[in-house]
Amino acid sequence: MSMKIGIVGMPSAGKSSLFNALTQAGAEAANYPFTTIEPNIAVAPVEDDRLARISEMLGASETVYDHIDFHDIAGLVAGAHKGEGLGNAFLANIRETDAIVHLVRAHTDENIVHSEGSVDPVRDIETIETELVLSDLDQAERRKDRVVRAARGGDAEAKAELAWLEELIPALDAGRPARTVPAPEDHPEVVRNLFPLTAKPVLFVVNVGEDELAEGDAAIPPAVVEHAAAQGAKVVAVSSRLEAELAEMDDEEAAAMREELGLAESGLQRVVRGAFDLLDLITFFTVGSGKRGQSWHLRRGLSAWHAAGEIHSDIQHGFVRAEVVGWEALLEAGGYGQAREQGTLRVEGRDYVVQDGDVITVKFTP
Ligand SMILES: Nc1ncnc2c1ncn2[C@@H]1O[C@H](COP(=O)(O)OP(=O)(O)OP(=O)(O)O)[C@@H](O)[C@H]1O
Numbered sequence: 001m002s003m004k005i006g007i008v009g010m011p012s013a014g015k016s017s018l019f020n021a022l023t024q025a026g027a028e029a030a031n032y033p034f035t036t037i038e039p040n041i042a043v044a045p046v047e048d049d050r051l052a053r054i055s056e057m058l059g060a061s062e063t064v065y066d067h068i069d070f071h072d073i074a075g076l077v078a079g080a081h082k083g084e085g086l087g088n089a090f091l092a093n094i095r096e097t098d099a100i101v102h103l104v105r106a107h108t109d110e111n112i113v114h115s116e117g118s119v120d121p122v123r124d125i126e127t128i129e130t131e132l133v134l135s136d137l138d139q140a141e142r143r144k145d146r147v148v149r150a151a152r153g154g155d156a157e158a159k160a161e162l163a164w165l166e167e168l169i170p171a172l173d174a175g176r177p178a179r180t181v182p183a184p185e186d187h188p189e190v191v192r193n194l195f196p197l198t199a200k201p202v203l204f205v206v207n208v209g210e211d212e213l214a215e216g217d218a219a220i221p222p223a224v225v226e227h228a229a230a231q232g233a234k235v236v237a238v239s240s241r242l243e244a245e246l247a248e249m250d251d252e253e254a255a256a257m258r259e260e261l262g263l264a265e266s267g268l269q270r271v272v273r274g275a276f277d278l279l280d281l282i283t284f285f286t287v288g289s290g291k292r293g294q295s296w297h298l299r300r301g302l303s304a305w306h307a308a309g310e311i312h313s314d315i316q317h318g319f320v321r322a323e324v325v326g327w328e329a330l331l332e333a334g335g336y337g338q339a340r341e342q343g344t345l346r347v348e349g350r351d352y353v354v355q356d357g358d359v360i361t362v363k364f365t366p
């Protein structure tokens, strides 16, 4: 299952600039195994230093990172949920994403006109949050109209969904996000009929001026930090414009530019990493000498058998056993053979619960 993230924000917040940088990062990642890319979906690699190191050590033929699909939508204005500025159609595009990146402008470049006439990040965040809540309310009311009949007919699932909607609608109406209303215990799957936007985890990305970036987290306005903290959400600072510019440069040029600005790491990767962390997934690796080194994600708590299914359905069907070693132990041992001798490489069955950083070789019968 691919990971999907929707980018939301006010008009001209810097969404498309960030999106273009993400697209470029995906296009540049060597031998990307994904060919069909829609214009509003950026396939961005989740770079992983652990994989880079074991790939190099084993002499892998190439390194292919796991990826996240970022969905760009046009800016939302107040009234978007009612279709203002085509808002509802835009929001429909991200209903089925797993999480949201909420991009907010903090830079004060006077050449960029703000639709509200001034730069006020928390006001903007609240405008977008209101639109998301109202869009969910609109969808929940429509859904309720459809479920009512089935519930009257006695359908148990419809009844559970209706009860949930009857709790959800007043909460949304009061401005509370859907995540504050738990899914029905007996039928948690009914939430998927609605895909509430305000039930998704959020990463706030603050678009700051290039000269503020070197300050790191201090570049983030305290009011935004407070707003995010109240929801248990994280915040990262980037300059969308700078990321878009860096993405156009070759690696050396980009590194020189970053150094000049006093930036240790790629802002783009901080966004990608922050988005990945929202999903509460673990990463495992497959790699061999002369073969492709690759990173994969898996829901926490799932087994080696599930991991095999991520790699290929044939490998899952023919699953015999998994040979597993932690990435660090493999690196220290210097190879699979040595890891086996040292006992850090274990043979596990299909029910083994995969751990973050596991390097897995699935043995299967074709
Ligand atoms: N950190 C920044 N500092 C200065 N200018 C920026 C910054 N980030 C983006 N911009 C500029 O702001 C303008 C709008 O950016 P962009 O098109 O990415 O916004 P958007 O959110 O996609 O807008 P829309 O909602 O219209 O799609 C562009 O000219 C871009 O170069």
Ligand SMILES: [Mg+2]
Pocket: 015, 016, 017, 073, 074, 075
């Ligand atoms: Mg745009």
